[in-house]
Amino acid sequence: MRILDGEDFHAGREPVSYCLAIQTDRGLVFASDSRTHGGVDQVNAYSKMHRFEVSGERVFVLLSAGNLSTTQSVVHRIDRQFEKPAGHGLLRAATLFDAAEYVGGMSRDIRNDHVAHNADANFDASFLIGGQIRGQAPEICLVYPEGNCIRAPAEKPFLQIGETQYGKPILDRIVTPSTPLDDAARCALVSLDSTMRSNLAVGPPIELAIYERDALRLSRHQRYEADAPWLLDLQASWSATVARGMRVLPRFPWERSETEAP
């Protein structure tokens, strides 16, 4: 019954997507999958990584999970803001946290408007927003469907939305404020790859963005299809690591005595 009725898709949980952002001393890393669906017969690939930039002034990367119409409404409104030089919203936000609260307010209002007309459906969306505004430090924030926001924790400086649990252990072990950016990016891809293997609701292409502190423009943006050679190399390397790691784990005491016995 749990298995078949797809209750998770109606219960306020975000059923698909996995996005994460990492904030280190040297900059920011963003990664996202591209799977969306409205039921098993309507599976699609949509980018969940949205980039907004006024080069030399401000850079934002927005990652989205949850209801696709809510996230598209939010992104569409921000796109319009960036079309006009005298725009408002993210183009004028004084701080990154202000920008996050602005996205949260938009998302919540869009959701609440739909809910007012369709009480039983779920229009929740979550976001990660990160970037830098000239004169300030780079930062990442998580935006909840309720519109409220949080920063990344200082010791383990990463945030996740969507199917967050499968890929969390590797981040917990590896990511610190002093992790080099490219290493953090590799860790993000391993986290995403592990999640894709364990959950069909997360799927390729994978997108990766890297922001170097004070660059005030996005340093790298990569998109990996499922069969991208570099991604396959990464997967093979990690699989070999795990298989080797299992082989070298300590033996149980009874295995030692069995070996020692004649």
Next chain:
Amino acid sequence: MRILDGEDFHAGREPVSYCLAIQTDRGLVFASDSRTHGGVDQVNAYSKMHRFEVSGERVFVLLSAGNLSTTQSVVHRIDRQFEKPAGHGLLRAATLFDAAEYVGGMSRDIRNDHVAHNADANFDASFLIGGQIRGQAPEICLVYPEGNCIRAPAEKPFLQIGETQYGKPILDRIVTPSTPLDDAARCALVSLDSTMRSNLAVGPPIELAIYERDALRLSRHQRYEADAPWLLDLQASWSATVARGMRVLPRFPWERSETEAP
């Protein structure tokens, strides 16, 4: 708001515990944590691994997650069945799947009785049950709070209850029907350890049981406190594996060209 109000504890999700069972060609492995709580000020350690055995006749291991009073009611009733040679219930179940359905019926009835008097509270419990009845193959089943049951999938022969996602990727990568029992046990402990690191709702002591096919009595039962030397060795080995694995992952193309440049 999401962070603070503990909504997960009221939403029908099992908020604490992590238990898993693995079924290979050579036997069964069971592992469980011991953390329970009713709010952050009431955190305790209870065993979630319950063993029932009529040596040479039938062996069951029952792992429990969810509402503690429901699981204790179920275990108490089974204990009483095993006190009398002419008992009923698990002592007389014709197959392991029958035993699972019997546990499911008990658990559901206990839950529904409480819910009838307290509609807003959550009395859900989930179980893993595994073992062997003489003349039949060993097996594991998952019992849902609704009372229904499923067997393990053939290709990836493991089942989990509680906080299942953190520790699933490692099982997905390693566990197959031909995995040796001690290797499956090590993998189960790594899965539990990763979960404990990422989620405070899962905690020591860890219990491990190993059942060798056709033994008709439990082969091994271990209980590891947080500071058990063997467990610390396992954790150190796996941490080293992950750290090394990160270092040997392929470089990004731009890192290669940076290295090659003068």
